[in-house]
Amino acid sequence: xxxxxxxxxxxxxxxxxxxxxxxxxxxxxxxxxxxxxxxxxxxxxxxxxxxxxxxxxxxxxxxxxxxxxxxxxxxxxxxxxxxxxxxxxxxxxxxxxxxxxxxxxxxxxxxxxxxxxxxxxxxxxxxxxxxxxxxxxxxxxxxxxxxxxxxxxxxxxxxxxxxxxxxxxxxxxxxxxxxxxxxxxxxxxxxxxxxxxxxxxxxxxxxxxxxxxxxxxxxxxxxxxxxxxxxxxxxxxxxxxxxxxxxxxxxxxxxxxxxxxx
Amino acid sequence: xxxxxxxxxxxxxxxxxxxxxxxxxxxxxxxxxxxxxxxxxxxxxxxxxxxxxxxxxxxxxxxxxxxxxxxxxxxxxxxxxxxxxxxxxxxxxxxxxxxxxxxxxxxxxxxxxxxxxxxxxxxxxxxxxxxxxxxxxxxxxxxxxxxxxxxxxxxxxxxxxxxxxxxxxxxxxxxxxxxxxxxxxxxxxxxxxxxxxxxxxxxxxxxxxxxxxxxxxxxxxxxxxxxxxxxxxxxxxxxxxxxxxxxxxxxxxxxxxxxxxxxxxxxxxxxxxxxxxxxxxxxxxxxxxxxxxxxxxxxxxxxxxxxxxxxxxxxxxxxxxxxxxxxxxxxxxxxxxxxxxxxxxxxxxxxxxxxxxxxxxxxxxxxxxxxxxxxxxxxxxxxxxxxxxxxxxxxxxxxxxxx
Numbered sequence: 001x002x003x004x005x006x007x008x009x010x011x012x013x014x015x016x017x018x019x020x021x022x023x024x025x026x027x028x029x030x031x032x033x034x035x036x037x038x039x040x041x042x043x044x045x046x047x048x049x050x051x052x053x054x055x056x057x058x059x060x061x062x063x064x065x066x067x068x069x070x071x072x073x074x075x076x077x078x079x080x081x082x083x084x085x086x087x088x089x090x091x092x093x094x095x096x097x098x099x100x101x102x103x104x105x106x107x108x109x110x111x112x113x114x115x116x117x118x119x120x121x122x123x124x125x126x127x128x129x130x131x132x133x134x135x136x137x138x139x140x141x142x143x144x145x146x147x148x149x150x151x152x153x154x155x156x157x158x159x160x161x162x163x164x165x166x167x168x169x170x171x172x173x174x175x176x177x178x179x180x181x182x183x184x185x186x187x188x189x190x191x192x193x194x195x196x197x198x199x200x201x202x203x204x205x206x207x208x209x210x211x212x213x214x215x216x217x218x219x220x221x222x223x224x225x226x227x228x229x230x231x232x233x234x235x236x237x238x239x240x241x242x243x244x245x246x247x248x249x250x251x252x253x254x255x256x257x258x259x260x261x262x
Numbered sequence: 263x264x265x266x267x268x269x270x271x272x273x274x275x276x277x278x279x280x281x282x283x284x285x286x287x288x289x290x291x292x293x294x295x296x297x298x299x300x301x302x303x304x305x306x307x308x309x310x311x312x313x314x315x316x317x318x319x320x321x322x323x324x325x326x327x328x329x330x331x332x333x334x335x336x337x338x339x340x341x342x343x344x345x346x347x348x349x350x351x352x353x354x355x356x357x358x359x360x361x362x363x364x365x366x367x368x369x370x371x372x373x374x375x376x377x378x379x380x381x382x383x384x385x386x387x388x389x390x391x392x393x394x395x396x397x398x399x400x401x402x403x404x405x406x407x408x409x410x411x412x413x414x415x416x417x418x419x420x421x422x423x424x425x426x427x428x429x430x431x432x433x434x435x436x437x438x439x440x441x442x443x444x445x446x447x448x449x450x451x452x453x454x455x456x457x458x459x460x461x462x463x464x465x466x467x468x469x470x471x472x473x474x475x476x477x478x479x480x481x482x483x484x485x486x487x488x489x490x491x492x493x494x495x496x497x498x499x500x501x502x503x504x505x506x507x508x509x510x511x512x513x514x515x516x517x518x519x520x521x522x523x524x525x526x527x528x529x530x531x532x533x534x535x536x537x538x539x540x541x542x543x544x545x546x547x548x549x550x551x552x553x554x555x556x557x558x559x560x561x562x563x564x565x566x567x568x569x570x571x572x573x574x575x576x577x578x579x580x581x582x583x584x585x586x587x588x589x590x591x592x593x594x595x596x597x598x599x600x601x602x603x604x605x606x607x608x609x610x611x612x613x614x615x616x617x618x619x620x621x622x623x624x625x626x627x628x629x630x631x632x633x634x635x636x637x638x639x640x641x642x643x644x645x646x647x648x649x650x651x652x653x654x655x656x657x658x659x660x661x662x663x664x665x
Contacts, residue, residue: 082548097546101539101607102532110536111547113529125527129473136475 010073011036012207013058013089013176018067020053027053028231031067035176038205040198042212042222042239046251049228051211055178058209059091060084072175088175094184096165100154104146105135107153108168138171139163142200145193159190163197170206177201178209183217195221215244229253297652298600298616305620309627316627319503325619325626326501330439330510331356331573332589333618336596337517338565340614341558343597344525345538346606347403351392351410352593355563356570357585358418359385363571364428364580365421367435374434378571385567386560388414393559397552403559411590419582427581430574439575441509448507452498456491463487510572515615517565522611534558538606569593595642596621599649620645 011034020028028050035041045051056062058069060078069076071087078084084091098107109131115124135149144163146156153161162182169177179198183191198221201208212218218225219239227235227250235250248254309316335352342349363381366372372380392410396403422428430436443451463483470477478486501507525531533554536544545551574580598604599620600613624645628638 081546095542097540097543099536099539099543099607102535106532106536110532110543111549113532115529124529125523126529126532129469129475132470132475133473 009036011070012072014068014070015054015058016068016070018054018057018069019065020050020057020062021065026231028057028064031228031231031233033226035207035209037207038202039224040202040208040210040222042210042218042225043228044212044215044218044225044247044251045228045234048230049251050231051228052180053231054228055091055180055209055211058084058176059089059178088173089178090169090172090174090176091178091180092162092165092169092182093180096161098153098161098165101152103152104139104149104156104164105131107164108135108138108171110168112172138167141204142167142170142197144197157190158186159193162186162190162194166194166197166201170201174206176207176209178211180211181213182210183212183214191217215247218247219244227251295601295612295616298613298620298649301649301652302616302619302623305623305627309623309630313627313630316630319500321626321630322500323504323508325622326511327439327508327576328626329618329622330508330514331569331576332592332596332622333514333569333614334517334572335566335569335589335593336600336614336618337521337611338562338569339593339597340600340602340609340611341521341525341534341565342403342562343602343604344534344606344609345555345558346541347396347555347559348407348594348604349389349392349403349559349562349566350407350590351388351414352562352566352569353585353587353590354411354414354418355385355388355585356566356573356589357580357583358388358414358421358570359567360570360574360580360584361418361421361428363435364430364574365423367432368428368430369425374432377432378435378438381571382564382567385570386564389560389563389566390556392563393556396559397555415586418585422580422582427579429579435571435575436578437509437575438513439508439510439572442506443509443512444506445502448498448502451507451512452494456487456494459490460487510576513568513572517568518611518615521561521565525611530554530557535607538608540607566593592618592621595646599646620649 013033013035015031015033018028018031018033019026031050031054033041033043033054043051043054053062057064060081060083063079069078071089076083076087078087099110102110105128114127114131114134116127117124132149139146139149142163144160144167146160146164153164156164166177166179166182182194182198186194195217198208198210202221202223210218210222222239225235225237225239225242225247226233227237227247229251230253234253235247237247237250306317315321335356338352339349359381362384363377366380367374367377388410392403392406395401395406463486467477467480467483498507501511525534533544533549536547536549537551537554541551544554570585574584596617597609597613598617600609600615600617602609602613621642624642625638628641633641
């Protein structure tokens with residue numbers, strides 16, 4: 001393996017020799033990716049480098065053509081997003097998938113509503129008190145600042161929405177969270193809010209993969225930066241010993257800077 | 263590690279004084295209904311000045327009988343609008359279902375109760391078919407239900423055959439909309455509901471407080487209970503001054519209470535709002551989006567059928583024009599005037615009552631003044647436009663204020 005120092009224990013997620021082809025297009029070729037507990041991995045690359053394809057392979061939307069995926073040390077095959085969800089892999093896509101017309105509690109529990117259990121399933125009333133209590137606890141643990149858990153999503157800022165989406169991704173016994181461009185289209189203060197939230201996830205031991213075009217953001221939160229270029233690995237950098245010039249070089253394939261290995 | 267935010271800020275907002283609480287409620291949630299209620303008061307004052315019989319117990323009872331059928335249909339329209347869809351077939355389906363009931367009862371001698379259940383079943387089945395078509399083939403609901411509007415009109419004519427009009431004589435069917443409860447039962451129902459409402463409101467407050475959550479102040483809840491009691495007892499006093507509580511109104515309000523509970527308190531209801539707000543998000547949250555759509559269209563058509571049966575029971579007959587005319591447009595207009603968004607995800611079942619009251623009052627008042635049809639149509643159209651504009655402006659302000 002390349003330059004990056006490896007923690008001693010086994011990785012939560014280990015992908016080896018992943019290949020994915022769409023017709024004549026080789027989207028991924030022999031890609032490796034490892035994620036350890038309590039680690040934030042920045043996944044960077046130019047447009048078309050294969051970041052999104054790789055993420056969709058992890059979250060079960062695409063099936064890989066070649067290679068192996070190990071999750072918590074065990075080999076896994078994913079046939080759909082449900083398999084990934086079952087393993088505890090949650091992805092927050094750029095569109096966030098929140099319902100603007102529901103409040104924060106409604107969105108956190110969407111599809112997993114808690115109910116009173118004294119009536120037949122179809123007529124079970126929602127247990128709003130319990131859901132609100134849990135929502136306050138979860139958002140409090142993550143130090144997410146909101147006007148109220150009963151505020152409609154439509155009334156929240158972009159950063160607050162992103163925070164709600166991330167909170168929903170981590171609250172259901174998640175083991176790995178993937179964030180697709182979490183700071184795109186956010187202002188300075190809101191970006192800060194989301195980056196702080198990512199750091200908090202790490203401090204709780206939850207591994208996070210962050211895809212971003214913004215190297216400053218990646219440098220702030222990531223422990224390790226994995227570069228993809230034209231569907232192949234093009235570097236695996238320990239953030240502490242790396243400059244952004246090196247990353248830019250790896251992304252663009254320029255020759256200056258430190259030699260990188262796949 | 264955190265420099266900006268290092269403590270949870272989602273703290274329960276502790277209940278404050280009565281007026282502040284009331285103002286907060288009005289500014290956040292109750293603004294939707296407030297303009298309509300003010301509009302209703304203005305309408306009542308205008309017509310009362312023009313004709314002192316408008317607010318008489320006799321006329322108000324008639325008004326309730328007039329709006330019960332269209333209001334019940336409108337409850338189903340609200341459900342469909344919450345999905346962000348539309349159902350143009352509800353008027354015709356109400357006529358067809360009533361025709362099935364009438365023909366079974368009068369021509370085939372099927373007992374009244376069974377004929378009514380068959381009518382409701384036909385409505386529900388039609389809704390399920392249309393809903394399945396919309397959900398599975400992705401044909402816009404506008405088109406599917408427009409086809410239904412034409413097709414079921416044909417079915418209505420076919421069912422009625424060459425008789426044209428079927429007169430109803432069955433005491434059970436006529437009793438559905440033609441019963442008036444004696445004063446004592448009316449008062450009993452009013453007291454029962456006031457007590458139940460108070461009980462639920464106070465229990466909910468206690469549950470929230472014991473869970474450490476914010477709750478409305480005691481005064482605000484008492485204010486709400488008093489308000490509900492005043493409305494209930496006031497309405498009952500007016501109705502009892504005439505013939506008593508009409509059964510048609512009981513069914514209409516009953517439908518609203520049942521579906522208000524379903525939409526706001528159950529998992530199914532939450533999923534209706536979710537699908538209407540963001541169908542893709544609902545799908546990713548593993549909600550059965552198609553199932554919700556099909557069920558809602560089924561329920562809406564069944565409510566339409568029920569409305570048709572109420573109308574048939576009141577008019578003592580079903581004929582070829584049952585469910586046609588402006589019934590469909592009034593049912594949709596009532597839902598929208600009441601504050602339900604055409605774009606899905608926003609509104610409550612109560613808008614069926616408020617909207618039906620507005621449309622019904624205007625139509626009733628203009629009848630009292632013996633205005634000609636051209637003027638009636640134009641005024642109703644203007645009111646619809648005005649109501650929706652007020653709602654759109656209020657919503658824009660609310661969203662700009664970050665609520």
